[in-house]
Amino acid sequence: MSAHENVVEVRDLRKTYGDVAAVDGISFEIHRGETFALLGPNGAGKSTTIEILEGYRERTSGEVRVLGTDPWRASLDWKARLGIVLQSSGETGAVTVREQLSHFAALYPNPRDVDEVIAAVGLEHKANSLIRKLSGGQRRRVDVAVGIIGRPELLFLDEPTTGFDPEARRSFWQLVRTLQSEGTTIVLTTHYLDEAAQLGDRAGVIAGGRMVDIAPIDSLGGADARIPIVRWVEGGEAREERTATPGAFVASLIARLGPEPENLEVFRPSLEDVYLDLVGHEHAADLGQEVAS
Ligand SMILES: Nc1ncnc2c1ncn2[C@@H]1O[C@H](COP(=O)(O)OP(=O)(O)OP(=O)(O)O)[C@@H](O)[C@H]1O
Numbered sequence: 555m556s557a558h559e560n561v562v563e564v565r566d567l568r569k570t571y572g573d574v575a576a577v578d579g580i581s582f583e584i585h586r587g588e589t590f591a592l593l594g595p596n597g598a599g600k601s602t603t604i605e606i607l608e609g610y611r612e613r614t615s616g617e618v619r620v621l622g623t624d625p626w627r628a629s630l631d632w633k634a635r636l637g638i639v640l641q642s643s644g645e646t647g648a649v650t651v652r653e654q655l656s657h658f659a660a661l662y663p664n665p666r667d668v669d670e671v672i673a674a675v676g677l678e679h680k681a682n683s684l685i686r687k688l689s690g691g692q693r694r695r696v697d698v699a700v701g702i703i704g705r706p707e708l709l710f711l712d713e714p715t716t717g718f719d720p721e722a723r724r725s726f727w728q729l730v731r732t733l734q735s736e737g738t739t740i741v742l743t744t745h746y747l748d749e750a751a752q753l754g755d756r757a758g759v760i761a762g763g764r765m766v767d768i769a770p771i772d773s774l775g776g777a778d779a780r781i782p783i784v785r786w787v788e789g790g791e792a793r794e795e796r797t798a799t800p801g802a803f804v805a806s807l808i809a810r811l812g813p814e815p816e817n818l819e820v821f822r823p824s825l826e827d828v829y830l831d832l833v834g835h836e837h838a839a840d841l842g843q844e845v846a847s
Pocket of ligand 1: 575594598600601602
């Protein structure tokens with residue numbers, strides 16, 4: 555069996571801030587050409603991990619290799635092979651969209667065409683607008699454009715679609731699919747589980763600085779996580795049964811309780827259910843906020 559080429563290799567990574575272990579001994583690999591989603595609640599350690607991979611933050615201990623190099627000791631040539639879309643750029647921009655992209659394009663050895671990138675992020679009609687006059691979602695698209703202008707081998711997308719309207723998210727996903735088809739390796743952090751499911755090949759779930767699961771997205775939580783659940787109320791009490799044969803189980807309930815068991819429902823746990831189980835229900839409120847915003 556041929557081994558995957560690892561673009562990212564992390565072994566027992568730790569990062570402490572005083573007494574706080576922001577990242578507490580995580581290990582994972584990312585293969586060339588895959589999209590790896592890093593999931594986890596607020597404060598889980600995702601940004602710290604990503605910033606260490608990008609070479610922005612020094613680790614406390616552990617082994618890290620990104621494109622074969624230790625990011626903390628990497629050269630500018632190495633940096634030119636990465637594309638980075640930070641959580642927020644703080645970009646106020648007294649320049650136009652086209653000027654900004656031309657500026658960044660000039661820093662790379664083999665940049666993409668500026669106008670093609672502007673079109674890819676759907677900003678053709680804003681190419682000559684000052685960045686500070688754009689809406690929040692439009693500025694975010696400029697961040698994405700800057701991230702891909704250098705034709706990166708490895709692209710980091712840290713909550714890329716926060717603030718996008720639904721249509722803009724769909725077109726962003728389309729853009730990511732194009733990058734995937736060109737062979738770009740992508741590290742994505744997101745609180746939108748549908749985004750992870752749409753774009754990710756595998757996901758790592760971090761909680762409290764530890765990797766609680768790492769698997770292809772549709773296998774997260776293990777084989778049993780998506781076994782259907784039957785819920786009903788019996789004698790005033792909520793009951794629940796996990797069963798691979800829900801039809802037969804409901805038939806047995808009907809035989810016992812009559813044709814309409816109270817509050818009967820049968821459902822297969824969604825990715826969100828599996829995720830919440832993995833990170834613990836105390837984090838459900840964080841996710842709720844993200845979904846609602
Ligand atoms: N510069 C810092 N100094 C001290 N503590 C920090 C620093 N940066 C992060 N932390 C702490 O480390 C932990 C992990 O933070 P991190 O930003 O990596 O989480 P995250 O998973 O990216 O969260 P979010 O989803 O909110 O972006 C948190 O407890 C945070 O308060």
